[in-house]
Amino acid sequence: MTNPSRPNSRRNASPYLYGEEAEAVARVLESGQYGHGAVTEEFERRVADFLGIRDAVAVASGTAALHLALIVAGVGPGDEVIVPSMTFCATVQAILAVGGTPAFVDVHPATLCVTDQLVMDAVTDRTRAVMPVLFGGRAIDLSRARKELTARNIVIVEDAAHAFGSRSGTRRVGATGDLTCFSFGPIKNLTCGQGGMVIPRTPEEADAIRRLRLLGVVQSQAQRANTTTYRVESFGLRYQLSNLNAAVGLAQLAHFGTTERARRNLWRTYRSALSSLEGVTPVDVDPDHSVPHLCQVRVKNRDAVFAHLRSQGVGVGVHYPPNHSQPAFAAWKRTLPATEQAAKEILSLPFHQHLTEQHIEHVVSALGQVLKYAGGTMCSTTAPR
Numbered sequence: 001m002t003n004p005s006r007p008n009s010r011r012n013a014s015p016y017l018y019g020e021e022a023e024a025v026a027r028v029l030e031s032g033q034y035g036h037g038a039v040t041e042e043f044e045r046r047v048a049d050f051l052g053i054r055d056a057v058a059v060a061s062g063t064a065a066l067h068l069a070l071i072v073a074g075v076g077p078g079d080e081v082i083v084p085s086m087t088f089c090a091t092v093q094a095i096l097a098v099g100g101t102p103a104f105v106d107v108h109p110a111t112l113c114v115t116d117q118l119v120m121d122a123v124t125d126r127t128r129a130v131m132p133v134l135f136g137g138r139a140i141d142l143s144r145a146r147k148e149l150t151a152r153n154i155v156i157v158e159d160a161a162h163a164f165g166s167r168s169g170t171r172r173v174g175a176t177g178d179l180t181c182f183s184f185g186p187i188k189n190l191t192c193g194q195g196g197m198v199i200p201r202t203p204e205e206a207d208a209i210r211r212l213r214l215l216g217v218v219q220s221q222a223q224r225a226n227t228t229t230y231r232v233e234s235f236g237l238r239y240q241l242s243n244l245n246a247a248v249g250l251a252q253l254a255h256f257g258t259t260e261r262a263r264r265n266l267w268r269t270y271r272s273a274l275s276s277l278e279g280v281t282p283v284d285v286d287p288d289h290s291v292p293h294l295c296q297v298r299v300k301n302r303d304a305v306f307a308h309l310r311s312q313g314v315g316v317g318v319h320y321p322p323n324h325s326q327p328a329f330a331a332w333k334r335t336l337p338a339t340e341q342a343a344k345e346i347l348s349l350p351f352h353q354h355l356t357e358q359h360i361e362h363v364v365s366a367l368g369q370v371l372k373y374a375g376g377t378m379c380s381t382t383a384p385r
């Protein structure tokens with residue numbers, strides 16, 4: 001069974017299955033070993049090999065990965081964490097989960113990513129960590145800020161939820177030495193159904209994350225079978241990745257070369273089709289190095305463009321409404337001009353591997369039509385149907 005619903009350009013995002021996922025899940029179901037186990041561990045080894053690193057720790061979600069990474073980075077109550085407002089709310093919730101204070105920063109308008117300068121300008125005596133978000137899959141080079149951050153004992157925790165497979169220079173994201181967090185949620189570059197991964201910096205950090213994800217219990221199944229008790233060695237949460245979910249991820253990883261090429265090609269097809277439109281600026285995800293996660297553009301009159309494309313069945317989206325304007329994070333609101341401008345203009349076009357070139361032509365031509373009407377004062381009754 002593969003991709004039963006045949007998604008098209010009505011969907012903004014969609015998982016893409018290669019066919020072996022269902023068999024892999026069926027084998028786990030037959031085994032009776034659904035929870036954390038051998039399949040999870042094999043998935044960890046395969047991801048580590050793929051990235052060219054020693055170790056990777058699988059967890060239940062990208063949010064869980066961020067939460068555990070901040071714990072092992074030593075972030076706690078009262079600590080400031082520098083984070084772009086332009087991210088999914090999960091990044092910020094992870095900071096609140098450890099009692100930290102989000103220090104929202106602006107982003108570069110062309111990439112929607114933080115820069116060395118934006119980060120350094122936000123550092124205070126209370127800063128404990130920086131969370132660069134690899135927006136749309138684009139790797140972020142903070143090499144100019146790194147020395148200063150290290151000297152001040154500030155840890156970099158990369159939110160690479162969008163960026164599985166992307167490269168920073170010649171290395172894959174996750175192999176650059178920072179604490180890195182991936183998401184394997186339903187619509188990410190690689191999916192486990194739900195899942196995530198932390199790339200630790202040291203074997204000690206890996207051990208700590210492994211303890212934290214299993215309720216602070218470290219005994220193996222075999223040890224447990226032979227004793228009348230178990231040892232809880234630390235604080236911990238129910239954050240492990242199940243064998244069922246890992247089986248999906250393993251099947252996806254075996255085809256990641258295809259995923260990588262397909263997502264790059266889709267982005268390039270969009271970029272060349274969009275180049276003929278006036279008033280549309282793509283957000284640059286650097287597809288020569290990244291495995292693109294989104295195809296985002298900036299347009300004037302975004303809300304009207306969004307409504308009209310939706311009314312024509314084109315699955316546009318907005319990634320993301322900025323966090324510093326969310327009620328839950330109002331206590332940390334500040335003025336972020338580039339983010340606020342982007343928030344009014346960003347539009348995510350349908351972007352998933354079920355799209356054909358014809359779908360992309362259809363989306364771009366619908367966008368072109370709508371923009372003609374949106375040039376002046378757009379009125380909903382005059383737009384094309």
Ligand SMILES: *Cc1c(COP(=O)(O)O)cnc(C)c1O
Pocket residue numbers: 061062063064087088090091133159161162183184185195196
């Ligand atoms: C998806 C996502 C997360 C959270 O990952 P989940 O697996 O959904 O918990 C965090 N940050 C960003 C930028 C994301 O897109």
